[in-house]
Each structure stands twice: as C-alpha cells, then as structure tokens.
Amino acid sequence: MSKKQNKLITKEILNTAIKGAFLKFDPRFMVKNPTMFIVEIGFMITLILSLFPTLFGGDDQERIYNILITLVLFITLLFANFAESIAEGRGKAQAATLKQSKKDFKARLIKNDGSEEMLSASKLKIGDIVLVQAGELIPNDGEVIEGAASVDESAITGESAPVMREAGGDFSSVTGGTTVLTDFLKIKILVGAGESFLDKMIGLVEGAARQKTPNEIALNILLIVLSLSFLVVVVSLYPFIQFLNVNLPISWLVALLVCLIPTTIGGLLSAIGIAGMDRVTRFNVIALSGKAVESCGDVDTMILDKTGTITFGNRLADEFYEVEGIDKNKLIRACLLSSLKDETPEGKSIVTLASKMGFQCNQEEIKEVIEFNAQNRMSGVNLKDGTQIRKGAFDTIKVYIDEMGGEIPSDLEEKVMQISNLGGTPLVVSQNKEILGVIYLKDTVKPGLKERFAKLRKMGIKTLMCTGDNPLTAATIAKEAGLDGFIAECKPEDKIEAIKKEQAEGKIVAMTGDGTNDAPALAQADVGIAMNSGTAAAKEAANMIDLDSNPTKILEIVEIGKGLLITRGSLTTFSMANDIAKYFAILPAMFSVVLPQMQILNIMHLATPQSAILSALIFNAIIIPLLIPIAMRGVKFRPMKSEMLLLRNLGIYGIGGIIAPFIGIKIIDIPTAWFLGILGV
Structure with a gap:
C-alpha cells in the first residue's frame, strides 16, 4: 500500500x-x-x-x-x-497503485509426478503446489510448505524492508503479487483466481x-x-x-x-x-467491512497479547545475581563462557552485558557446546579443562544439580522469586556441581504504553493482557504497563472465554493475533485485527488486517x-x-x-x-x-x-x-x- x-x-x-x-x-x-x-x-x-x-x-x-x-x-x-x-x-x-502489482504472469506448477509446468497464474486452482524462485512474483495467496526466503511485500505494505517467510510456524502465509528475493519457496495455493488478498484490497x-x-x-x-x-x-x-x-x-x-x-x-x-x-x-490497515471500522469506535474492552504488543518480546540480560558464598566475578565469567556461542537473543544479551562490565573470555577454552532442546531444557558448554557450565530454568537446574550430587543454595529460591516478582525471567547458572547464581532476563515494556493506556481509560476502555507467564510475572508487567487486568498462564481457549465473558456484559471487544491458535478468538471478537505476517487462518478469521504487522496499532485503530x-x-x-x-x-x-x-x-x-x-x-x-x-x-x-x-x-x-x-x-x-x-x- x-x-x-x-x-x-x-x-x-x-x-x-x-x-x-x-x-x-x-x-x-x-x-x-x-x-x-x-x-x-x-x-x-x-x-x-x-x-x-x-x-x-x-x-x-x-x-x-x-x-x-x-x-x-x-x-x-x-x-x-x-x-x-x-x-x-x-x-x-x-x-490504481495496487493494480500495478496485479499482472497476469507465468507460474511454475508442480505436478503430482514431480514434474514442472509453466502456466498462467490466473489458471491456478485451490490446492495447487507452485515453486517460486528468487526474483519471481508469488502468483496467488498461499502457505509455504517447503523452503525459507526473503520476500519483498512493498507492493502491499508500502514498506521497503523485506520479510522472512518459511514453512511451519506463524510466518508461513504469503500474498499474491509479492516478490521472492532470495532462495525459493514451495507454496500451496489457498484461494482461487480473483479471490486473493490483493483482489479484496482493490475492491475495498x-x-x-x-x-x-x-x-x-x-x-x-x-x-x-x-x-x-x-x-x-x-x-x-x-x-x-x-x-x-x-x-x-x-x-x-x-x-x-x-x-x-x-x-x-x-x-x-x-x-x-x-x-x-x-x-x-x-x-x-485493511478493514474487511465498514462495520469493523465503526465497531472500533464503540470498543469497551481491548484484549492484547503481552509478547510483541505490550513488551518487546526479547528477554535481555539486565543483571547478574550471585548466591551466598560465590564471587560475582566467577558468576559473570561462567555466564559469558556459556553464552559465547549462544546465538539466541538471550545469549547475545548476556555477552553484551558482561562485555559492558569489562569481562572477556577466549572461545578456545570451549570444547563442546550444549544446545538448548526440549528434552534437557538447558544449554551451556563443556570446557577443555573438564569444567561443565549450564544455564536454564530453576526447576531444570535444580534437578540437574541433584543428579550431580550437588547442593542447592539456601538463598537461590529467594533470588528466583525476586526476579519473578519484578516481571523478569530467572535463568539459573551452574558450574559442575555448584550453583553460582541467577541471570535476570528482562522483557521490557514498550515506552509510552502506560500513557496511551491511560488515555484509553479516560475513554472508558478497559485493557486486558493475555500471557502465558505465571501470575506474579503477569501482575508485574500489567502494573508497569498500566493495564486494567491480566489473564496469566493463558491458553487459546482462555482468550475465547475472556471475550465471551465481556460480550455477555454487552461490551464490544477488540483483540489482535497472528497465529492459527488465535483464529477462533479473532473470529469471536467484535474487532479482530490479524497481522499480515500471520497465518492464513488468522487473516481469514479477522475482520481487519494490519499490513505493517504492528500489534500496538490497535490503539490507533480505536x-x-x-x-x-x-x-x-x-x-x-x-x-x-x-x-x-x-x-x-x-x-x-x-x-x-x-x-x-x-x-x-x-x-x-x-x-x-x-x-x-x-x-x-x-x-x-x-x-x-x-x-x-x-x-x-x-x-x-x-x-x-x-x-x-x-x-x-x-x-x-x-x-x-x-x-x-x-x-x-x-x-x-x-x-x-x-x-x-x-x-x-
């Protein structure tokens, strides 16, 4: 746009x-x-x-x-x-600007036997599989089933910065008329000719x-x-x-x-x-009906996700807390070594924080990197001198140290609770059989939100935060952001129940979402705003689509x-x-x-x-x-x-x-x- x-x-x-x-x-x-x-x-x-x-x-x-x-x-x-x-x-x-992006061109259809056929994009049917390579236009709306690539969506969003689209997850939806810049995508077509998102936009x-x-x-x-x-x-x-x-x-x-x-x-x-x-x-923002725009003006309750909407979503290291009897320098050095080859945002932030404090370590000390996975729920490194450094959730490290025959410091749980009460995520660090301390990972509330929520309160609009965090963390974030309430340890069905409860009281409810699991709640809400980067199911269920994929835009839409x-x-x-x-x-x-x-x-x-x-x-x-x-x-x-x-x-x-x-x-x-x-x- x-x-x-x-x-x-x-x-x-x-x-x-x-x-x-x-x-x-x-x-x-x-x-x-x-x-x-x-x-x-x-x-x-x-x-x-x-x-x-x-x-x-x-x-x-x-x-x-x-x-x-x-x-x-x-x-x-x-x-x-x-x-x-x-x-x-x-x-x-x-x-007229949008129609410039809508041209009939050739698409590469993948047949059942694996062979390819070039045909007009307008002849594609629902369920067809197409291959789009670098420099080619995506022929119609669909879902990536194989591959990952950078996609130019400026014809739709007006933003020149490319976005990543890949198979699986919440970023698999692609829009016809956009251009693949790198690699390739294998796409399953989800709409027929003349029914694409671009066609709807032009009509609207x-x-x-x-x-x-x-x-x-x-x-x-x-x-x-x-x-x-x-x-x-x-x-x-x-x-x-x-x-x-x-x-x-x-x-x-x-x-x-x-x-x-x-x-x-x-x-x-x-x-x-x-x-x-x-x-x-x-x-x-594309409003799929005038009623959706009008309903925005009558909104009584706004339901927002925490991550990416209220907070930045990146948990960054903010402080190191050593347990009793441990030298802080020893803790920071262990944290730095365990994160030197950790490519996650959390790992990089630990390295950045330690570097700011003047600490440096040599990667040559590292013999083996232990990647995080769903089974062990912790990560770390094994050094060449036999030292084993691990970092992970409190419960995970506690079990790990017990199995190693180590002892749990008496003040560890207190420090973990202290960080949780601040709305942060505690990451416990151990070296061999000894627990050294806790890393305070902070999910920062976006600046200016408190003032904006205060404006909404003046209008009589109630704000509710949905989060999978525990009640203590949720309460801290809600207080810092100036929200009226929160739903902790929230599951998809909990969002629907929250919306129905508000609607039963005669209230108009708005919410944002981008995942397939958000689709039922988006459909239930009076104003459902789906992110353009989200799944096809979310966009289909919503009555408004944010082309910039900015969840906080719901405030301006109201x-x-x-x-x-x-x-x-x-x-x-x-x-x-x-x-x-x-x-x-x-x-x-x-x-x-x-x-x-x-x-x-x-x-x-x-x-x-x-x-x-x-x-x-x-x-x-x-x-x-x-x-x-x-x-x-x-x-x-x-x-x-x-x-x-x-x-x-x-x-x-x-x-x-x-x-x-x-x-x-x-x-x-x-x-x-x-x-x-x-x-x-």
Missing part, C-alpha cells in the same frame, strides 16, 4: 471527482440517497417552471427567479455528488465492496423519515394556500422543502463513511473508529442546527405574503422575501463543499469521557451550527438583494 498518497485532493482525484459528480445525477443512482433524490426532484420541477413558468398558474415574470433557484439546486446536487466522488476518488487512486479501497454500517443505516433511516415528513408538510401547504387565494410560487415551496430537509448531512453521509474506511486504509463516529455525529449536529437559522430566514419571508404579521420573525432583517429564500438556498449549497475537508479528514478525536465529548461537540457543532447560518445568510443576502434588484425580480 503506497504511503505517498497523503494529500486530501490531488489533480488526478479532482479530475475523477468532477467526472463522477456529473455521472451521479442519474436518478437510478440518486434514489439510493433519498434526501438528495428529493432535492433532484425539486430541481426538475423548477427546471420545468423555468421553461414554462405558467404551467401551475404562475406568472411569466417568475421565470428569472425560477432559473436562479434551479441553478442553486443544481449546484447543491453537484456539491453533494462531488463530496462522495472525492472520497471514492481517493480510494480509486490507491486501487475502490469502494465497490463497501457496505453501509449499522449506525450509518440508522442515520439514513432518520434522514428519510425527516425528509418524507417535511415533504408531506410542504405538499399539504399547496392546497391550503390555494384555499386562501394566495399566489405563492411553486418554486418557493420547493425552496422551502430543500431548506427544511437535512440536505447538508444527506449530501455528506456517504462521503463520511467512505472516508472512514479510507483513513484506516491509509494507516496501512481512535480512527471513534473519529468516524464523532465526525458523523458532529456533522449531523451541525446540519440539524443549520436548519434553525434557515427556518428564520425562509419561513417569515414566505408566509409574510400570507400573514404580514409573520414579518416580526424576520430577525435577520433580510431585504426581501425573494432575497431571503435565495440566500438561504445559496448558503445551503455552499456549506456542503466547505464541510468536505472535515468529512474527509474527520473531526479530531480527543481522549475524554463521553459526557465531556458530547458537551464539547454540542458547543462547537451545535451552537456553531446555529450561529454560522445566521451570519452567512445575512452576508449572502446583501449582494443577492442587490443582484435581484438589477434583474428587477
């Missing part, structure tokens, strides 16, 4: 939006937005009255005024269509696959009800006015209807929804979801508040013809009924493009309690929505009245 497409509007997007705005005048499209469809019907009526002003008993002198109203209604529709077209244009610009960012979210549907129903209610009111006014023998132009009634119905939010509603998914996509809800609510509030000022502009002007006493409500002192109606319509039209940047970028989210957030937005968009039209309509009325005077209207 290209990260260069950050401008709100580029020349290409603008050209696409202008063309799309005119195409959307098709009634078959407009009927999908009932509020704006009513405006289009009004436009058609005033257009007919511009050509035949006496059609409904009007005066021929009304022609010019009808033309002006028709022009303003046309501009209103154009701006509303333009808003949606810009949002779609941004998605199509991203899709283009907007073709976007479905309206539940909240968007609910708001749309409200707008339909309001629009139809006002339509009935205005239509019923016509016979009433005829009964009073008052000549009120039909175009005035059309203008009244357009100003009464919520055209501002009606014109921006689809654009807000499209832009919400667009913001998530630009954050390098903010984007909340921003979407706030944007929609703020602009709806602003639109409804606008109507109050428009009522004071258009109703006194219109009904003062029937009831002169209504003129007392002309608190804006607008020049004439004609200028008042036209000014209200013009403001109604120009406010839509002025709000497009807010709809596209979203209202900035500020972490605070819902009550404070509601009051703040009511103050800005509610009161502001009332004041702005009073000022705007009055300013527009001055040149409008002058222009109408020149025309003699």
